[in-house]
Structures are given as C-alpha cells and as structure tokens.
Amino acid sequence: MDKSVADSPPPKDTYAHDEIQLPTTSKKFSFSSKGNKDGDVALALFSDPDEMMEPVSQEEEQKLVRKIDFLILPLIAVNYAFFYIDKTTLSYAAIFGIREDLNLQGMQYSWLSSIFYFGFLAWAFPTNFLMQRLPLAKYLGVNIFFWGFFLIFQGLVNNFAGLAALRALAGAAEACSDPSFMLITCMWYTRKEQPVKIGIWYLANGVGIALGGLLGYAIGHIRGSLASWRYEFIIIGCLCCLWGIVIAILMPDSPVTAKFLSKREKRIAVERLKSNQTGIENKHLKGYQVKEAFLDIKLYLFFCLGVVGNIPNGGISNFGTIIIKGFGFSTLVTTLMQVPYGAFIALSILTCVLLNNRFDNRRCLFILIFLCPNIAGAFGLRFVAQEHHVGRYICYLLTGPYNAAFVLILSLQIANTAGHTKKVVTNAVLFLGYCTGNIAGPFFYLAEQSPTYELGIWSMIVSHLIEVVIVITFWILMKRENVRRDKLQAEMLAGMGPEERERELARTAYGDLTDRENLNFRYIY
Numbered sequence: 351m352d353k354s355v356a357d358s359p360p361p362k363d364t365y366a367h368d369e370i371q372l373p374t375t376s377k378k379f380s381f382s383s384k385g386n387k388d389g390d391v392a393l394a395l396f397s398d399p400d401e402m403m404e405p406v407s408q409e410e411e412q413k414l415v416r417k418i419d420f421l422i423l424p425l426i427a428v429n430y431a432f433f434y435i436d437k438t439t440l441s442y443a444a445i446f447g448i449r450e451d452l453n454l455q456g457m458q459y460s461w462l463s464s465i466f467y468f469g470f471l472a473w474a475f476p477t478n479f480l481m482q483r484l485p486l487a488k489y490l491g492v493n494i495f496f497w498g499f500f501l502i503f504q505g506l507v508n509n510f511a512g513l514a515a516l517r518a519l520a521g522a523a524e525a526c527s528d529p530s531f532m533l534i535t536c537m538w539y540t541r542k543e544q545p546v547k548i549g550i551w552y553l554a555n556g557v558g559i560a561l562g563g564l565l566g567y568a569i570g571h572i573r574g575s576l577a578s579w580r581y582e583f584i585i586i587g588c589l590c591c592l593w594g595i596v597i598a599i600l601m602p603d604s605p606v607t608a609k610f611l612s613k614r615e616k617r618i619a620v621e622r623l624k625s626n627q628t629g630i631e632n633k634h635l636k637g638y639q640v641k642e643a644f645l646d647i648k649l650y651l652f653f654c655l656g657v658v659g660n661i662p663n664g665g666i667s668n669f670g671t672i673i674i675k676g677f678g679f680s681t682l683v684t685t686l687m688q689v690p691y692g693a694f695i696a697l698s699i700l701t702c703v704l705l706n707n708r709f710d711n712r713r714c715l716f717i718l719i720f721l722c723p724n725i726a727g728a729f730g731l732r733f734v735a736q737e738h739h740v741g742r743y744i745c746y747l748l749t750g751p752y753n754a755a756f757v758l759i760l761s762l763q764i765a766n767t768a769g770h771t772k773k774v775v776t777n778a779v780l781f782l783g784y785c786t787g788n789i790a791g792p793f794f795y796l797a798e799q800s801p802t803y804e805l806g807i808w809s810m811i812v813s814h815l816i817e818v819v820i821v822i823t824f825w826i827l828m829k830r831e832n833v834r835r836d837k838l839q840a841e842m843l844a845g846m847g848p849e850e851r852e853r854e855l856a857r858t859a860y861g862d863l864t865d866r867e868n869l870n871f872r873y874i875y
Contacts, residue, residue, distance in 0.1 A: 406618050414611075414618055418538055419547075421610060425601050426531050426551040429494065432590050433527050434558030435565070436501060436520070437466070439586055441671045442566040443579035445681050451577055456797065458510050463664065463792035465514050469521025471785040477526040478778040479635060481533065482770065490530045491598025497523035498590025505576075505583030528760075528784070529777040536764045536773070537604050540623060541874060545713065545761040549703030552757045556696030556750075563688035570682050639771035642864055646772075649779050651824050652763050656783020657790075658817045659756050662724070662810040664791020666749060669803060673731075673746060676801020677739040687743070695750040698723075702754035713758045714825040714875050720754040721814050728810040736802060749810065755817075765874045766828065769864030787813075828873040839869050 440448075440462060449459055481489055500520040507513045531551060539547045569581050576584075602608035605619040643649050666673075670691070675684045698720065706716045727748025734741045760780075767776045795806035865871045 406621070411618060411622060414615055415543075417610075417615075418619065421600070421602075422534065422538055423547065423550050425597060426534060427554040427557075428593065429490075429527070429597060430531065430551050430554035431558040431561060432494070432586075432593055433524065434555050435562045435586055436497060436524070436590060438559065438562045438667055439501065439504075439582050440466075440517075441667060441669070442562065442569075442582050442685065445671050445675060445684055446566075446570065446579035446582060447577060448579040451579070452508070452510060452513065454510060457793070459797075460792040460795065462510070462514060462517055464789040466517045466521040466524075467664070467785040467788040469518035469523075470525045471521075471782060471789070472518075473522035473525040474782050474785065475778045477522075478529055478774045481526060481530055482635065482774050485603040486530060486533060487601035487603045488598050490526060490601065491594045491596075493523045493526045493594070494597055495591050495594030498587045498592075498594060501587030501590060502584050503587075505580040505587065525781070529774075529781055532760060532764050532777060533773070534601075538619065541765040542707075544765055545758060546703045546707050548761050549699050549754075549757050552753065552760075553696045553699050555753050556692040556694070556699060559692030559695060560689045561692070563685045563692065566685035566688075567682055570685060634771075636769070636771040636862075639769045639864055640775050642769070642866060643767075643772045643775040643779075646776075646866070647827065648766060648824070649776050651820055652759075652776060652780040653783040654820050655759050655817060655824075656780045656785075657787040658813040658820070659752065659759060660784050660787030661791045661794070661813040662728075662749065662752055663756075664788035665795050665803075665806045665809065666791075667788075669792065669795045669806065670746070672801055673803065674743070676736075677743055691747055691750055694747050695753045698751035698754040699757055702751070703757060706758060713762055714821050717755045717758045717821050718818060720751045720758075721818060723748045724750075724752045724755075725811060725814050728807055728814065731802075732804065732807045732811070752814070759821075762824070762874065767865060768868060768871055770862055772864045825875050828875040832872050835869060835872065842869070 444459065448454070454462070477493075497520050500516050500523060504513055504516045504520070507516065532548070535544055535547050535551075565586065566582065569585060570578050572578060572581050574581065602610065605611065605616055608616060608619075611619060671684055671688065674687050675681065679687060702716055702720050706713055709716075727745045727750075730745030730748065731742060734745055736742070763776060763780050764773070767773045791806075791809065794809035795803045799805060863871075865873070
C-alpha cells in the first residue's frame with residue numbers, strides 16, 4: 351500500500367461512490383467501497399455487492415453473542431487471572447522470606463516492585479504497534495508464554511540484580527496484556543455491552559487475588575529442597591507458559607478470521623457493531639491518526655487516570671500482604687486473608703457493571719460511586735488504631751472497589767476512541783499512565799513505616815481525590831461535545847429520510863475514521 355494513503359486522512363469524497371450492499375436486521379443498506387484498502391478489515395466480508403443475507407432475527411443474534419461469550423470471555427478471564435497472580439507473586443515471596451534469602455536492603459524490594467513496570471513502560475508503544483501489525487491472538491499467546499518463562503527463572507536467581515533484570519523482561523512481555531484484552535473486547539462487542547464484558551473478564555482480577563492466596567497457602571506447605579518463594583515463581587510460571595500455548599491455539603485474531611464462526615455468523619458479528627462507529631481492525635499505521643491522538647485532550651485525561659488509578663494499586667498489590675501480616679496474623683493465615691479481599695473485589699466489579707448497564711451506561715457516575723469505599727477505607731487505614739485488627743482489616747477490604755472504577759475507565763477509553771491507529775496510541779498512553787502509577791506506588795511505602803505505611807495510605811487518598819476531579823472534567827467535556835455535534839448534525843441531516851440516514855451510518859461505520867472525523871460518533875460518559 352502506498353505510504354501516502356496510510357499517513358493522511360481520507361479525502362472528503364473517499365466513500366462517495368462504488369456502493370456495496372450490507373445486511374441489516376430490518377432492511378438493506380449500502381456504503382461505499384472506494385478506498386477499501388484503507389478501510390477496516392471487516393470490509394472483506396462484504397466484498398461482493400450481489401451477495402445478500404436473509405434478515406437477522408434478534409434470537410439469532412443473541413445465540414451468536416452467547417457463542418462468542420463462551421469462547422472469548424473465558425479465555426480472557428483466565429488470562430487476566432494469571433496476569434494478576436503473576437504480579438502478586440513478589441508479594442507472597444516477601445512473606446515467604448525472599449527479602450531475607452536475597453539480603454534485600456533498604457528500598458530494593460520497592461525497586462523490584464517497580465522495575466517490572468519499567469519493562470512494561472519501555473515496551474508499551476512497540477507492543478501496541480506490533481499488535482496492530484501482527485495476528486493479535488498469536489502475538490498475545492507468545493507473550494504469555496514468555497512472561498511465564500521469565501517468571502520461572504525468577505525462582506532460580508540468587509541476587510537482586512538477576513531478579514531485577516528478569517522482572518523488567520517479564521514486565522515487557524506483559525505490556526500487551528491489558529491493551530490486547532481491550533482491543534479484543536472492542537472487536538466483538540457493542541459499546542453498550544463493553545462495560546459488562548470487560549467487567550466479566552476483569553472479575554478475574556478478584557479471582558486472581560483469591561486464587562493467588564489459595565496457591566500461596568498451598569505452596570507454603572511444600573517441604574522440598576527449595577525455599578517456598580522459589581516454588582511460588584516456578585509453579586505459577588509453568589502454568590503461565592501452558593496458558594500461552596492455549597491462547598495461541600484457541601483465541602481467534604478477529605471476527606473476520608474466526609474459525610469457530612460460519613461466514614454468515616462472521617458477517618452478523620461484524621454488522622452488529624456498526625452502531626459503534628469504531629470499526630473492527632485496520633493493519634495500516636496512519637500517521638495522521640497518531641497526530642490526532644496527541645492533539646486530543648482525552649488522551650491526556652486517560653493518561654492521568656491511568657496514573658492516579660494505579661498509584662494505589664502499585665502499593666496494595668505489593669504491600670497488601672505485609673499490611674495484613676501487621677494485623678497480627680501468621681504467614682500462612684495472611685495468605686488466606688487475601689481470599690475475602692479478592693472475593694470482595696470480584697463482587698464489587700460485578701455489581702458496578704450490572705448497575706451501570708441497568709441505568710443506561712452512566713459510567714462517570716458509577717466510577718465516582720465506586721471510588722467512595724476506597725477513600726473511606728484508606729482514611730480508615732490511616733486513622734483507625736493499630737490494635738483494632740478487625741476494623742483495620744475491614745478498612746483494607748474497602749480499598750478493593752477501585753478495581754470496579756478502573757473497569758469503567760477502561761470501557762470509557764475503548765468506547766470513546768475511533769480509528770484503529772488512534773485506538774492503539776490512546777491504549778498505549780493509558781497504559782503508560784498505568785505503568786507510571788504502578789512504578790510510583792511502592793515508593794510511598796517506606797520500610798521504616800512498616801506495617802502501617804502512613805505515607806503509602808496518604809498516597810491512596812490523594813490519588814483517589816484527584817481521580818474524582820478528572821472524571822468530572824471528562825464528564826463535562828464529553829457531554830458538551832455531544833451537544834455540539836447534535837446541533838451540527840441536525841442541520842446537515844435535516845433533509846434526509848430514514849433510508850439516507852441509515853446509509854450515512856453504514857458509510858462511516860467501517861471507514862476506519864477517527865471519532866473527530868466521524869460526525870455520526872457520539873461520546874459515552
């Protein structure tokens with residue numbers, strides 16, 4: 351393909367001619383195929399203008415969605431559970447004696463927590479662009495295998511330098527995880543469905559915490575020639591390697607190439623996403639979309655949300671077990687006390703996404719609501735006396751629902767960004783913020799303040815309060831932009847009938863247009 355085509359926006363008449371017939375649930379409509387090489391990969395399913403489908407019933411569509419759910423969601427969910435278990439292995443290793451065995455001094459443990467995200471940070475942009483160019487599921491599977499491989503070797507090292515290098519490499523391998531899960535969700539589900547679907551696979555975050563606690567408890571009982579923390583890394587690393595192979599084999603790269611769907615099912619799967627106005631996938635890197643992404647205020651708001659949403663995560667995920675052990679529990683009981691925490695997170699996420707779905711996608715509102723327990727819990731950890739172990743443990747549990755708020759933040763990002771290159775760039779920047787927050791978080795937990803970590807708890811409180819301000823700002827800006835677009839488009843479409851308006855929606859749905867280019871696009875807040 352000519353580079354000038356990929357690096358410049360489509361001309362105004364790009365989609366004005368050479369119409370292709372597409373199916374719909376109620377009528378036939380059309381959009382232009384001129385410039386299809388620059389459009390979405392979904393156009394390949396509609397390349398024959400004479401090939402029509404019978405109308406699609408609601409029952410048939412629902413049956414297809416269930417079929418997609420039964421494959422896609424479990425694969426991502428198990429993946430996400432491993433993703434979180436992997437990141438908490440260091441936390442369990444801490445109570446199993448890694449600090450003493452490797453003679454970690456001063457801030458070295460905090461550096462081990464953060465250096466993982468330096469690897470993640472360094473590889474964030476390259477991995478997102480590779481996801482656009484390469485078969486997505488195969489690329490994801492290879493990366494999962496390698497993060498398991500690096501985890502195994504973390505159980506074999508004998509010094510800080512070796513462990514730090516391996517954690518940086520593991521972070522680079524995991525840099526594709528969240529962005530790829532979001533792109534996959536975008537490919538298969540409507541914008542209305544996305545919060546619930548993200549919530550379902552993000553539930554594995556809580557499951558991962560609970561399962562990690564159970565695994566930690568079981569591994570703590572192994573009496574072998576190695577220290578318990580070494581078994582923690584080796585066993586979980588082997589499981590990750592096996593799962594990477596499963597993902598590479600079973601996960602489809604996109605609805606267009608999914609082998610478990612018939613051609614008709616593929617077309618229905620793609621057609622039902624027309625209302626998203628975000629397309630499925632485009633393999634060409636478009637320079638103008640990169641530029642537009644960096645000129646869009648949403649990118650910077652998502653970066654900031656990534657930072658302040660994950661400063662608490664960076665601390666709690668690595669120091670949570672130490673805080674709990676400070677309540678007076680034994681090492682093995684401490685691992686089990688993470689199980690209720692994980693279950694509470696899973697329940698919070700499920701409640702959040704179902705309520706959001708019930709009340710017509712009021713995402714910013716529910717982000718604010720589900721940040722309230724975190725703020726209350728953090729204040730409790732700071733001010734409830736240390737001898738009140740039960741009260742402090744309840745406050746610790748209340749710090750979990752930030753995960754539910756972050757689910758809706760992820761759904762805001764994928765729902766409000768169109769143009770595949772722009773989505774990739776915005777994805778990458780959001781997770782640069784994610785890395786930054788996770789890097790910074792552990793450094794607020796000073797060794798001399800263990801196990802209460804006053805500064806670390808204050809970092810949670812301040813981060814969540816800043817998050818509230820950013821979410822409200824996003825809400826106001828998106829609402830204002832939708833009102834502006836409604837007025838502008840009302841004037842443009844005043845003379846059009848229903849058929850012409852349907853044609854206009856079809857014209858822009860798979861043109862790989864950005865949200866700024868496409869006046870049919872509306873922001874969700």
